Amino acid sequence: MSDNGQKDVQVILCDMCAEEDRKPARKTCMKCEISMCVQHLQAHLTTPVLLQTHPLTEPMALCGTTKCAQHGKLLEYYCLDDMTCVCVSCAIEDQHRLHNMKTFSTAHKDLMEKLKAEQKALLVKTDDENVSLEKWEKSEREKLGRSSVRLIEAVTNLRDISLTSIQSSVSARMVSIKTSKSSMQAAQNEKDTFRFLQMYSQVHQDVEKAKAVDLRKGLEPGSERDKLVQEIRQNGEKMVNQAGQFWEALLSLVDPENHQELFATDSDLIFKPQFFGPSMSMSGDNRKVFYNSWMGQCAATLLIRSTKSVPNYQRWLVRLPEESDWIIGLCNKTSAENLRDGPVYALCCKDNQLSSLTTEYDDCCDSSTNSKGIGLQTGNMTKPEKKCKVSSALITHQGGKEDEALPRPEMVEVYWSFVASSLSFFRRTGQHQREEILTIKMSLNNWDLAPFVQLGKESAQNSSDGSQSQWRCPCGISHNRDAYRHNRSMSQQSQRPKCSCGEIIGGRCITEMVCELR
Template identity: 55%
Template structure:
């Protein structure tokens, strides 16, 4: 009989056979908790009472005095006779009638086995169909991606080859022109050497000397001679080189996206239609024509800009990317449209850089304060007002948590992000990523949004970071009245120029105010405070 057992099943022996004549078990009685061979099983198969009240199952291995598989309810100590389809567990009659399973979908073992087996078979068939479709889709995807990357690599090779040929051909032409001077000098020297008449030799020597000096001055290591031809060639090489680098970047980004889509994504693939709301623009700011860049046009004060154009979601998530100036403190994230004037009321969920620290902001509901005595509530409100905390009559507060490291990697210390990607998995979570380079990103933090507010909107809050006014300057202001001190700061324009921005600090009677001159480069571009991309 043991020969008929599946090879992967452990042989279970009859508990009723003598030790010297153990036979393989055919069934196990769940009520008696014993395994029986064909001979000892006859009583259970022929006695009507045992046949009706003693359920049999496939042989189950015995442990030290009991079955390895539990056959009795741990709560009631009764035999497990039913299966709860809601909780997917075996239960006894007391569980099915009296306790937590009494309103659940209960089945006998045989019925549950039949229904679940049919379900498994149906799901297996569906998986097979899905797998067949996935294989076809995968083959098609692989073919398309190989063709796309192949075309990209071919274009890249062609661009590199054309750029190389262009530069070498022009330089070779220039070198060939220089060779003329050497050939001319050789001809002049040969003619002078063959001239025997002293007078004629001296007359021609001046030209021979000039040709010789020109030949000596030839430098084959130089590029093209200065002039319009070289300038045009440099411009053409620069333009072609920029296109080539763009192709290199796209090719590189595509490879990274295929290998690690979680941390690398192509910028073009996530480019959004978002823009800054011009109605929230301050007098000290100007906006680009496409509404995606904010420029500093004067004295920058704290200003909150709303981001518009978020009309659709991919996989129920919104995504936007923003770059931020090093000269500003900032807060980005989601806020209540109705409370976007000063971020003092309503829901706020965001990432904040201020005082050289990175923090997360989340809004929490307050339920305890409403139960406090009136005097304690007044005292709590007074303490919040002295600490410049938001008014929380609405039963909310903004919780600030300093972020010391990126994501789960405690060894990676936090640095000031210059480019941030925000992903809003609507409506439950808000994630922030530090964009490193063009395609790589590192997760900073994910915030849980517990609010059901339907008026949440993306925003950015900009504020000129405090530079720290010298103590002796403040003392002079207090002593002598009105006074001014000038500081200089540098900022780099996108054209490559490094500009100096003058900053006057005005004071009167112990107070000090800063005023910045407009930051405009010689090329006509103003410094970008933030940019959507």
């Protein structure tokens, strides 16, 4: 180190000068592995053979790094693909023979230009990022500021209402204490015995009344207190909601992966029924599914269709039934009516237990096979067997016991990444809170996949024996629902047909929403 604190530059000396008079080197010959001063460099500069075959570089200290460790030859080229120096054997015979090769001087020039271009691009990006960062910081500050202001206003309002009411009540109770003090002072100032004795009875009453006063007591029972309690509850609920929003906003700021803000499903997504049981109906906007209990089992398969294309991902949010079984995920569009006939990537809820379901088929095989994977004959030729791999696993708490199943979610957010070829399922529990349930990595294939939801048991949809039409009364008599389904306008219980025992056929009528695109 020099006196000014800067690191001294190493001076390379000529290897051909006498030891006692070595001059600074001007160039280093990579082939000769020596450094030369101006005088000793002349031979390399004036001899054509040396000039063409002996590469010269700026003076450098050689430590045995100028030759290839594998072939023992001089390093003369630079491999741009592997970013390493190679010899002529590496370049034309071994692993680098098909790579982009350059001489040292050309590689140095090209890489220097590339480095300058990257530096310029990085400066532009840095400037853009600074602008974006400023906008992001301003936006987040404003959003959190609004949440905190609303929270402070709610807390302040609740505090003022409570304190004002209590203050009025305490002031009213203080009157008794002030009255007792005045009475006692007047009695103590009275010198006449007869007058004092006449006053004492009233003074005693005032003192007892004052002693009974409890300043820590709330409002006196009555309509005013009931009204205030109701107002405090309403304002308190608002305050709790605002505090929750502020809290969730902070969580989404520091942990966006697990606390993403809840956005509604795009309005272009709608349900398109593939199988619809007689007990099922749909809203006019095709985003809500209803179930009428007296019409049979809850059974439906619905594709989720979009009127626009999304290049990188698709996301949807579904509210699911609280009791019925369901499957949600991706299936092949042509096999939606029978999921066993095509690939499926899904999250299942059966008997209140969550599990993953993956059914994959070989892309190379023709789809004209049955659900058992047996080839179908066409003319004199037999189609190859379609290989199917089915995977299913119960989903349990992470780090928990194996038999501790994950509870069924009420609302599921599904994220389909086209780029990553993955399908993720999240449980939504709040405006910003979500918990990952499952992520499925899909194999790349040529199948035409589409989002779907299946409600009810698969056996109910594939049943062909008419069992759904039969309803067995508690008295033991069986009735055919189809005989009564023609009159769907009978909404009132009293208008519905009854069994001979008096029980309404099909059971008590309950119509409920079982599925919704949120």
